[in-house]
Each structure stands twice: as C-alpha cells, then as structure tokens.
Amino acid sequence: MISTNNYFDGNVKSLGYTTKAGKSTLGVMNAGDYEFGTSTHETMIVIEGEMNVKLPGASEWTIYKAGETYQIEANTTFQVKVSEQTSYLCQYK
Amino acid sequence: MISTNNYFDGNVKSLGYTTKAGKSTLGVMNAGDYEFGTSTHETMIVIEGEMNVKLPGASEWTIYKAGETYQIEANTTFQVKVSEQTSYLCQYK
Numbered sequence: 001m002i003s004t005n006n007y008f009d010g011n012v013k014s015l016g017y018t019t020k021a022g023k024s025t026l027g028v029m030n031a032g033d034y035e036f037g038t039s040t041h042e043t044m045i046v047i048e049g050e051m052n053v054k055l056p057g058a059s060e061w062t063i064y065k066a067g068e069t070y071q072i073e074a075n076t077t078f079q080v081k082v083s084e085q086t087s088y089l090c091q092y093k
Numbered sequence: 094m095i096s097t098n099n100y101f102d103g104n105v106k107s108l109g110y111t112t113k114a115g116k117s118t119l120g121v122m123n124a125g126d127y128e129f130g131t132s133t134h135e136t137m138i139v140i141e142g143e144m145n146v147k148l149p150g151a152s153e154w155t156i157y158k159a160g161e162t163y164q165i166e167a168n169t170t171f172q173v174k175v176s177e178q179t180s181y182l183c184q185y186k
Contacts, residue, residue, distance in 0.1 A: 002106045002121045002178070004097060013095045013108050017121045017178040019141045026119045026140065026180050028095045028110045047119065047140070047182055048112045085095070085110040087119050089140055089180070 008034060014090075023092040034080045040092045042072045049086025054079040101127060107183075116185040127173045133185050135165045142179025147172040 003016035005025070012034060014027030026047075044051075050065045056076040064070055072078050096109035098118070105127060107120030119140075137144075143158045149169040157163055165171050 002103065002123060004106060010095065013097060015106050015108060015119070015121045015180075017141075017180060019178055019180075021141065024141060024180065026108070026121060028108045028119060030095060048110075048114065048117060085112055087108075087110060087112075087117065087182070 008032070021091070021093070025090045025092075026087070027090065028085060028087045029080070029082050030085055031083050032081075034082075035077055036080065037077045038072050038074055040074050043069060043091040043093060044072065045069045045089040045091070047087040047089060049082060049084050051086055051088070052081040052083075101125070114184065114186070118183045118185075119180070120183065121178060121180045122173070122175050123178055124176050125174070127175075128170055129173065130170045131165050131167055133167050136162060136184040136186060137165065138162045138182040138184070140180040140182060142175060142177050144179055144181070145174040145176075 005014045011030040014025040016025045046064050046066050046068050048066050052061050052063050054061050055078050098107045104123040107118040109118045139157050139159050139161050141159050145154050145156050147154050148171050
C-alpha cells in the first residue's frame with residue numbers, strides 16, 4: 001500500500017512506502033515555515049529545491065541543497081523554511 | 094500547489110510540483126507491471142528499490158537501481174516491472 005499524507009493544510013504532502021531498507025516517505029513542501037515532530041530517528045535527503053533547517057538544540061540555521069542529507073533524533077522537533085517547492089526523501093532509520 | 098495523482102487503481106501514486114528547473118513528479122510504484130505513455134521528454138531517476146525497464150524500441154529489459162537514471166522521448170510508451178515498492182523522481186525535461 002502507498003499511503004498519502006497531507007500536513008499544514010496541504011502545504012506538505014507525502015507518499016509512504018516500504019522497501020527492504022525500511023519505511024520511507026517521499027514528500028513535497030510548498031514555500032513556507034514548518035515545525036515537524038519525530039517519533040523515530042529520521043534521515044532527510046533533499047531531492048530538489050533547498051531547505052533551511054534549524055535542528056533540535058541548534059542555535060543556527062543550516063541550508064541543505066539537493067542531494068544533501070541531515071539526521072534528526074527520535075522524539076524531538078525541528079524547523080524547516082523553504083522558499084520554493086522542495087522535495088525530499090525521509091527514511092525512518 | 095502540490096498535485097496528487099493516482100494511476101493503475103492506486104498502484105502508482107505521485108506528487109507533482111515545480112522548481113526553477115521545471116516540472117517534476119515524485120512517485121511510488123507497488124510491485125507490478127506497468128506501461129506508461131509520455132507527452133514530453135522525461136528523465137527518470139530511481140530513488141529507492143529498482144525498476145526493470147523496456148525502453149521504446151528496445152528489444153531487451155534493463156535494470157535501473159537506486160540513483161540510476163534513464164531518459165524517455167516524448168510521445169512514446171515504455172514498460173516498467175518492479176518487484177517491491179519502488180520510488181522515483183521524474184523530471185519533465
């Protein structure tokens with residue numbers, strides 16, 4: 001089954017699936033500011049566009065461009081700003 | 094706007110968006126055999142999983158794994174077989 005998920009009034013949409021490597025979502029964010037919560041460790045990979053990210057406990061924002069990756073621990077929140085439609089792969093591992 | 098698309102009774106789902114580079118879709122396919130038609134040139138990039146592909150005019154099938162890319166001309170059809178859930182980025186250029 002491929003799950004379809006909508007967040008922030010449809011400004012973030014994702015498709016959930018499972019491979020041999022585990023669970024993943026592919027998603028797209030419209031331009032905007034978002035705060036996401038994690039329940040497991042997440043590996044985020046920017047596919048197209050770019051994300052300005054404030055990781056948990058960080059005092060500064062970091063820009064991640066297409067092909068770049070960041071990690072977020074379980075049970076925390078992180079903030080993301082995007083200035084154009086930006087796509088990502090999130091692996092739950 | 095992020096478009097949500099369903100094909101083959103929900104066995105292929107995709108999200109459509111636009112970046113500075115042009116229009117793209119991110120998609121997921123369930124295990125199965127599919128025939129897709131193109132209206133523009135497409136660049137397909139496998140994100141997770143793998144695709145067995147018969148390109149237009151090809152006599153043989155070729156396996157494309159995560160990170161690998163293939164191109165399809167406009168106004169043609171191509172066949173794809175996947176044996177597990179497989180995700181892709183399709184750029185319309």
